[in-house]
Amino acid sequence: MTQLDYILQQIVNAVSLGSLYALVAVGLSIVFGVLKLTNFAHGDVMMVGAFGVALLVGIGVPFPVAVICGIAAAAAAGFLIERIAYRPIRDAPDVARLLTSLAVTYIIENVGILVFTSSPRNFPLPDILNTSWEMSNGAITFTSINLLTIALTFVSLLLLGWFITRTTTGLGMRAAAEDMSAAHLVGLNVNRLIIVAFIVASAYAGLAGILWAAQAGVVQPQMGFTPLLKAFVAAIIGGFGSIAGALVGGYILGALEIFIVAFLPSSVSSYRDAIVFAVLIAFLLVRPGGLLQPNREIKL
Amino acid sequence: MDRQSSRVLLRTVGLTKAFRGLVALRDHSIELHEREIIGVIGPNGSGKSTLFNLITGFSQPNSGSIEMEGRSIVGLRTSQIVAMGIARTFQGSRLFGSLSVAQNVLTAAQLRHPVGAADTVLRGRRYRERVAATRQKADELLDLMGLTDQAGRVAADLPYGDQRRLEIARALATGPQLLLLDEPAAGLDSNETKVLAALIRTIRDRYGVTVVVVEHDMDLIMALCERIQVLATGEVICVGTPEQVREHPKVREAYLGHA
Amino acid sequence: ADTIKIGYPANLTGIQASLDGPMLNGAKLAASEINAAGGVLGQQIELVIYDSKSDSTTISTVASQLIDSDKVVGIIGFADSDSVLAIGPQVQTAQIPFITPGATSPKLPSQLGNEIFLAAFGDNVQAAVGAEFALNKLNGKTAYLLTDIGTEYTTLLSDYFVTAYEHGGGKILERDTYKIGDKTFTAQIAKLKALSPQPDFVYASSNAEEIGLILKQMRQAGINLPVVGGDGYDTPLLIQVGGDAAKDTYFTTHAYIGEGATPKVQAFIDAYTKSVGNAPENAFAALGYDSVKLMADAIERAGAPDPAKIRDALAATSGLDGVTGTITYRPGISVPDKSVSVIGVKDGKLVLASEAAPTFVAEP
């Protein structure tokens, strides 16, 4: 194995991890973009998607069908959460909404534990997705699920990018995020926008949850927390609420995590998470509005 | 008033500010004398608010200098500049919305009567004296601005006119030598505007401050200002007395129109 | 009192739940078997159960509830040393005998006091067995060590392994770390793959959630070295998640719960399946079961539900035949001498690779 192979392998690893983070971060960013709400329940919606697939495949539903149902279940969960928990307090202070989303998390996770116990269960993956591919005489390897993750991330984010920047609904979402009452005033149907945003974000969460579980091999009621954390960080690096920012943030985070382990001695790389965050904080100090947000001068 | 003999309080020389290609202010120079009331007028987007932002340290000039009593203030933090005696109001008000009217003014008045952390916790005589001094200053200004009745209300709930007056009271409470007012009469009805003009003059007389007024209400400007500077697309097109400015052809063309 | 109360705090929610849950099921099974057979000292036993929520503060509150309000005569609980250390001081002060079914840090009794008993072997013992197995059976003279630095169990296990392995003449070529909750190990694996020469085997000190995944990603990267580890592997996830990748994997554990298990173990599997609805999730189920039997045995021998007597009886336990092996406490030592099973994976099934007591054990 040559030095170059080693570097290439680590780049492959970084891209596939980054894709996963990006996918989660984008969903989080959509909701934040419209509601200025850090939706802690996003991780749990991921869990719903992944659990749905695991259960359906368990009773014999073909994998692709199960995936579609899982995504649909996640979208439905997002819809319900918005209607039941978030809508009544839409005008409440940010922290109240933050606490509500935390409460939703408590509820979903503990219901999950009551019903399914917290023991991890196997996430069944068809063999084609488990096969690994080789390059450079086996020096560089990657699996189908890696490839699929990368491809899906790209395709779905292109779609989303188009949706947000080119359609009136997308523009409306950004407008509602800027000023809810002004959005009412120009005739935007804000309720509908928010529901659409939640459904889209939750479908993303479902997909991300399934891919996450496919990588992890297991599902568990509390599985949503780690991805939520990573996505939160990725979204902030890029500038919260910006889709492109979430994408870039996801890849930066993935690359940092892989490269720190790959190129630093293990006595240093055991500080991985600390280094990641030190870099992140340094980022924020240089660009206090996030990576893609140019340092705009305030207008008074 | 003999301007030549009175001291220059603030001087800008060659001040230029561009926002990514758009030059908002170009080569601006002015001398502000003590106890003067100066108007700065000009079409929308001519750089008036930008000038205030530069003076108060909210943005940094690309070139040029700003001197307060001979000391350069470019690069200082806003809070330092305020401490040196420059206060401002904002176009469209920026009050501490959750604080009461009195607290808005107190927050500014405490600048001249600082108490340390240890004093705050122990609350000795010095603390009580300074707090009392702060309160006295605030009460005086609330009274001057006719806000005493509203003192307990939350600032965000005030009618617009009262908000504008509160903002002036708050700026004054920092004990400035130079007061910059950005469109203080915007949204006021004609009666209130007249009251405001009288107030501004009272402020100058009582506290000896220099006042710069940016305003589109020509009646106010003409009635109030001793000197007026006119900007258009970031450049100074003329400076003079109200009469000189009113008749200046460039001003009529760019700003007043030929009515 | 008409029942003998035994305290049972368990982390039924929170991060420890996947271990404490099955353990509680095993414990309840044992209690109902004992009661069906007439109880202890002619009285029924009652497990007083609280959810301590994987939280040290709640554990200390629960402890005072058990000791003060419920007046239990003994307490059983926890699969992790953190929780045992959290409850220990109170148990010790109140002089209530305490058995931990699942915590395997051999230092616990010396850290906390004479009321604390382990039902499982110490990590030093299983690490030593693992090291000797690798040296002798796998002929592994050089090793790569991967450690989860996020939990006490895995860090401690690694330390004991290194001591025993190097004592036996092995050489650690390289070490790397990850943190519990990680899902991607590709960076570490690529690093391992780039090692030259390659080690003879990998010792991965891991918890249940990660090991299947580590194996899978390792095999996918083309690394086919044998992998050795501890009882953290002992859940169905190893094979479910690892699949084919779990081949050539060996781990030390409490009992062999699989096809061709001893009749005693098989009987437990059947009873558990009948009462819970699924096969035992992991060896902690069996440890929970054994711990209740251990406590009941001690109460019986103490002759009265009196904590001090129970403690003494517990310390004198000898040859108690449990599902997870025979429990005997040597005088003054509250960690049992139990034999360690080494389990290997063959054709997607668990098989007993060896059963041994180590020749050299690191100091706790």
Add this chain to the structure above:
Amino acid sequence: MSREARITLLVLVALVAGAAVAFGAPHVLSDYFVRIILLIALNAILVLALSLSNGFTGVFSLGHVGFIGAGAYISGILSIPVQQKMALLPHLPGFLHAFSLPFLPATLVAGVLTALLAVVVGYPLMRLSGYFVSVATMGFLIIVNVVLINASDFTRGARTFTGVPLETTLPWVMGWLAITVFVLARLVYSPFGRAMKAVRDDTIAASAVGIGVLRTRLIAFVIGAFFSGVGGSLYAHYLGSFSPNTFYFALTMSLITMLVLGGMGSLTGAVVGVICVSLLSEVLRSVERGFTIGDFAVPALFGASQIVLGFIFILVMIFRPKGIMGDRELTFGSTQRSATVNQTEERKR
């Protein structure tokens, strides 16, 4: 009665009541209830410390638990008896081996060192605003966790840190709580307090009246860190043993829940939040074990308490979006409006 006088009186009465509870409760109540009271008081210290920046200054920190952890470990290392230090922390630098501090000095040192840490951390971080400061402070929490795990010479790494003498008794905690309330009440209702609220409402306007935004935030952050460090030390001497994960996200979430539920702009609100959440979760924890009413037996449903708590939180937020106390202080007979958190629709831009 003037507000000042009312607040002073409130503090005095609270002190007397606190002292009565502190010294009386252990004689009257069982160990279990004493522990509940102790934990409420301890968490009140932590939530109050948090409220200074999160509630009054508008810097929503997710990192205070990092200070609590730092305080716990610092005071733990300082106060383990010398004989045990050798066994538990063999690699500790020599000078630390030589001595061990009693509870009070160890707690003070923990508070001071934590405050110093906050100066270093806060100086860059307090420049950030909004979500960015939240995620940056969360980063600090994660860094603390990683350092605690890796600096095993000092902290035993992920292994449980143990051997800390159990010295945290109710009088100690009540005493510290009194000091915390006293200092915070004086800070919050003072010119400095006004500056904090001004910074929270509008940083631009605040600097325009001469308030140093960075300085104000930093002071609030550091004082909060001091009391967090003290609280951490109390925690350490309460639990006796703990690990890096004791001071991580779970504790962060629970403190934030208490703060928001009680009301972010109110000191008494913070305390009310702690009391409500603590009592509620204790009651629910007992209920979820199952009970029988007559012939009707409700089986044990472990985890149900969290679910019910979740629903209660949502309901509180729907009906009292600013928390139970909102921005009012509980004073005699009347509630005193101290400062509204600005949330009229008009100002939401």
Add this chain to the structure above:
Amino acid sequence: MLSVENLEVNFGAVRALKGISLDVHAGEVVALVGANGAGKSTTLRTISGLSRPRGGRIIFDGKPIGGVAPSRIVSLGIAQSPEGRRLFGGLTVADNLRLGACTRTDKDAILRDSERMFMLFPILKQRLKQLAGTLSGGEQQQLALARALMAAPRLLLLDEPSLGVAPLLVRHIFSALAELKRQGMTMLLVEQNITLALDLADRAYVLRTGQVALSGRSAELRDSERVAQAYLGAAT
């Protein structure tokens, strides 16, 4: 076209509107004047559906619209250029204009209308890509007006369109409004500059502390001592 009957609005304990009645007929410009805090903006906000009336009725085209969702009201043909401008500060000028037309689907007409806006307010064309929040105060006011017009409303609600606008431009805007009026646009105008307002309007209502103090044709009200009295409340 629009008829407001006995409208009451409260903010907590503050009674902002205490029973206001007014009519706007098709093709007419009606001015709403009054001292600060009289309730002018609140009236407009309530018509647009942003504040809920506590009592009274709002009837547009014969149908009651009190309590109807604001987006519905825009679709029905009522657009507002609000107090404080309420632009989408983080979006560009172009996006703000696009959003103004978000209830419309007639692409060609939208395009034509935006050309018209650029004629009316040339600065907007130069600043299409600039973020609305960084425009100067007066530029923002122009954008707010243009955004409201982009909805092609049948009834235009204007809250102090001259606020912060330079004199020359004020005249420009008011002549533009006069042009719109000639084309048949119906307007309800809130304005502090009474002279300008009465010049443009056919009729006017003077509000004082949440009530109609005076109303009549502009010509009658102009130079009337009664207006000043109504303002100051000297009559009571």
